[in-house]
Amino acid sequence: MLIGLVAGFFSALFGVGGGIVIVPLLVLLASFELRPAAATSLAAIGITATVGAVTYAFHGDVEPLYAALVGVPAAGGAIAGASVQQRVPVRTLSFLFAALLIGIAVRLLVT
Amino acid sequence: MTYAAAVLLGVAAGMLAGMFGVGGGILFVPTLLALGLGQLHAEATSLLAILPTVAAGTWRQHRYGNVRWHAALVLGVGSIAGVEGGAYLAVSLPENVLRKLFACLLIGVAGQIAWRARRG
Numbered sequence: 001m002l003i004g005l006v007a008g009f010f011s012a013l014f015g016v017g018g019g020i021v022i023v024p025l026l027v028l029l030a031s032f033e034l035r036p037a038a039a040t041s042l043a044a045i046g047i048t049a050t051v052g053a054v055t056y057a058f059h060g061d062v063e064p065l066y067a068a069l070v071g072v073p074a075a076g077g078a079i080a081g082a083s084v085q086q087r088v089p090v091r092t093l094s095f096l097f098a099a100l101l102i103g104i105a106v107r108l109l110v111t
Numbered sequence: 112m113t114y115a116a117a118v119l120l121g122v123a124a125g126m127l128a129g130m131f132g133v134g135g136g137i138l139f140v141p142t143l144l145a146l147g148l149g150q151l152h153a154e155a156t157s158l159l160a161i162l163p164t165v166a167a168g169t170w171r172q173h174r175y176g177n178v179r180w181h182a183a184l185v186l187g188v189g190s191i192a193g194v195e196g197g198a199y200l201a202v203s204l205p206e207n208v209l210r211k212l213f214a215c216l217l218i219g220v221a222g223q224i225a226w227r228a229r230r231g
Binding site: 001002003004005006007008009010011012013014015016017018019020022023024026030032034035036037038039040041042043044045046047048049050051052053055056057058061062063064066067068069070071072073074075076077078079080081082083084085086091093094095097098099100101102104105106107108109 | 114117118119120121122123124125126127128129130131132133134135136137138139140141142144145146148149152153154155156157158159160161162163164165166167168169170171172173175177178179180182183184185186187188189190191192193194195196197198199200201202209210211212213214215216217218219220221222223224225227228
């Protein structure tokens, strides 16, 4: 419950799902394995993001067309990602994603 | 940023979501920023885009038998109060401050993904 509370705060503040908080805390505090932690996190995010999207919609900040533009392709990506995670070690892809995020962070900080 | 690039980044965000159990917002927000949305609108819109992503990801992971539904429910319900607090803070912060904080979050996430990859 406390993990959820912290995750929800992060989620709404940054427009993310909160999985970034949920997964490591489930692994470290609730002794989950990585795969069940990731899967359980996805299900929890469904609730968190619904509440967040509704809250922001009341403020008039949500752009549904843009959400569909990235969200619908992402649904396909999520199915692919889950299969990949299930079948192969994801080490190389992980480091690529980490590098991509660092690149974006640097751009956001300097612009 | 073209729409085609946005679609590609959407797919990448989804893969990140399915593999690591996150919502994909970590890539949605920068993509939406590049499309010209402000920080707050990008974050709000990202939350909506997360919904189809986690629905698809959860469905797949459920079929693999990985989802612990009771824990997910407790986490999700626990998050509601946090969401309200986070949204309140996001709305009251200046957008450039919010953007810098988001950049710091990205660095933390990158570190965590690398940590998990090392852990196996």
